[in-house]
Amino acid sequence: MGDTNSGLERGLTRVKGFDSAEMDFQLIRQLGATRYGGASVGECLALAREIEDAVPASWVAAFSAAAVRTEKDAKARASRGHAWSARDQYMVASNSYRAAEYYTSVTDPRHREYGLKSRECFLAAMRLSGRHCEEVWLPFDGMKLPAYYLRPSDAAGTPGKTLMIISGFDGTLEETYMAYGLPALERGYNVFIFAGPGQMDSMRFHPEQPFIPEFEKNWSRRN
Numbered sequence: 001m002g003d004t005n006s007g008l009e010r011g012l013t014r015v016k017g018f019d020s021a022e023m024d025f026q027l028i029r030q031l032g033a034t035r036y037g038g039a040s041v042g043e044c045l046a047l048a049r050e051i052e053d054a055v056p057a058s059w060v061a062a063f064s065a066a067a068v069r070t071e072k073d074a075k076a077r078a079s080r081g082h083a084w085s086a087r088d089q090y091m092v093a094s095n096s097y098r099a100a101e102y103y104t105s106v107t108d109p110r111h112r113e114y115g116l117k118s119r120e121c122f123l124a125a126m127r128l129s130g131r132h133c134e135e136v137w138l139p140f141d142g143m144k145l146p147a148y149y150l151r152p153s154d155a156a157g158t159p160g161k162t163l164m165i166i167s168g169f170d171g172t173l174e175e176t177y178m179a180y181g182l183p184a185l186e187r188g189y190n191v192f193i194f195a196g197p198g199q200m201d202s203m204r205f206h207p208e209q210p211f212i213p214e215f216e217k218n219w220s221r222r223n
Helices: 021-036 041-050 056-079 083-102 109-127 173-186 200-205 215-222
Strands: 132-140 143-151 162-166 190-194
Touching (some): 021 056, 021 173, 056 109, 143 173, 143 200, 173 190
Parallel strands (some): 162 190
Antiparallel strands (some): 132 143
């Protein structure tokens, strides 16, 4: 055991969140993604040290910079033929862009930019995963709402059970994949992840479209 009076420390990172309840929740949300490869505990805690409590701009700066670094690393690994490590880094980059997207004002052009980068990195990870991932666009009131259809592998097989999953207000398709889609795929299910009007993914393509209550009841009537 080290000498407590020596002045030596193992590291500078401390397990400490934020006094702001909302920002602390977002940190816990990011940490929760570590279970299925969307983040690193150490990096999340290190980034928290760079973020000023209850100052969204500092959160955006920290996570967007982390996303850019990780995406660059993913591309470098892919160029060397290291598909698995590139896939893992793309997933972390996707989730870091999502974290930056969350605290960026919807009136700021970077909100859409970070959202689309999250999507781009996710699709790059899927191409390296060996799983089937198909981009789907659902027609609704003249719009095309984004969705993904996923199967456990690219190999054609007999039809299986399919889970249909929709996120809430500020969740994204990519985050939903990490929370529910990947666990379902690992258990042999096909997965269809979709977003409704006004939800975060749809806002990336239709920022003017608000929420529509119980839109699923009107879907057939509107199309």
